[in-house]
Amino acid sequence: MTTMDVRGYLTRLGLEDISGPPSTELLFALHRAHVERVAYEGLHAQLGQTTGLDPAESAARIAGGRGGYCYHLNGAFAALLERLGFAVARHLAGVQVRFEDPPGVLGNHCALTVRSENRDWLVDVGLGDGFHEPLPLRAGVYDQGPFSYALTPSDVVPGGWRFTHDPRGSFPRMDFAREPVALDVFAEKHEWLSTSPESSFVRTCALLRRDAKGVDSLIGCVLKRVDASGEVVVELETEHDWYTAVADVFGLTLFDIGDEQRHELWAAVHARHEARKSARDVDR
Structure with a gap:
């Protein structure tokens, strides 16, 4: 695994001058900057480019002006947060692409949760048109700008959670399991999504x-x-x-x-x- 260029990554986010210990305020600032400045894109699949799951590799692509899809974006962001002192967990997740598709935790998405100042947050910079700021990991309806989101316990994975998108969103919902996983569990799905x-x-x-x-x-x-x-x-x-x-x-x-x-x-x-x-x- 290569070394992550933290400074280059933060420069792409416009936050190269951050200082101090990890805080919820900093987490929110990082999340906002990431979704605003780093586009969700799967151009590697369109171009036949081979990309891995190494967070440092994804971070280098981001620092160089590209974006990525969930494994790239959340993989790199999780590693960046950890280097800044945050406690991060990666979760097996499933985005329900169409309303007629059954919900499930199929591994087509990697979700993140972060523990900050004695609270758990759902953090996700890899949903494309998802939320602008982290959501508190508790059941409720949350408005951000013109959009409204919901978090509820999942009915397809015990102990897991369901994120329900705004009706104008690009997908209806996303479920994720509560247990933390390593990023490499997504390798097979990543290859299929990139090449099939x-x-x-x-x-x-x-x-x-x-x-x-x-x-x-x-x-x-x-x-x-x-x-x-x-x-x-x-x-x-x-x-x-x-x-x-x-x-x-x-x-x-x-x-x-x-x-x-x-x-x-x-x-x-x-x-x-x-x-x-x-x-x-x-x-x-």
Whole structure:
């Protein structure tokens, strides 16, 4: 395992000058900065790039200007918190992607809890359009900006918890087991999600970013902003517009991707977008 560049990571978060012992205030500041500055993205799967679960590797990618999906983001963030003195636990979790899917703890997500100042918090920077600040690990309904979330005991895993997303969220709910696990238990699922033709990360290019007032998402060629005023949806029709949104809205300049790869990525994303449009037209 390589050594984590803590300073580079904190610089990406805009918090390179933090000092003092771990505190709930610091935890909240780190969480807010992470979801605002580091986009949720599975471009490695779109590009056929091999990525591991080593938190230092994920942190280096983040410091270099990229994002990642849950294993990368929560894996790196957990390690960063531990280096700053926080008590962190990783949990086997399952995101219910569609309402018709049965809930379960299938390992397609790694959830985090943090013990700070005698309280337990649900911490998650890897949900894409999830919560902006940590949630207290107790049953209740929690409003953050224009969104409302719920935490309840899980009915699919004894002793576990269920996070229910706002109705406008990209998924309905996430369950997680209470027992801590090591990050390497997700290795097999990570490989499948990154490489299988059946994986949503391989089939669909998705970028998401949360801020205090709302959520930005780019699914294929559809750019959407959701906030208190409603939804604004724009279809990006050119490669220039698509990469401009990737950079300006999601903070991903993609300097690590060459021109040929960039053209190939856009061509694949646009082709799938057009195919879906054609399929919808046929169904009408």
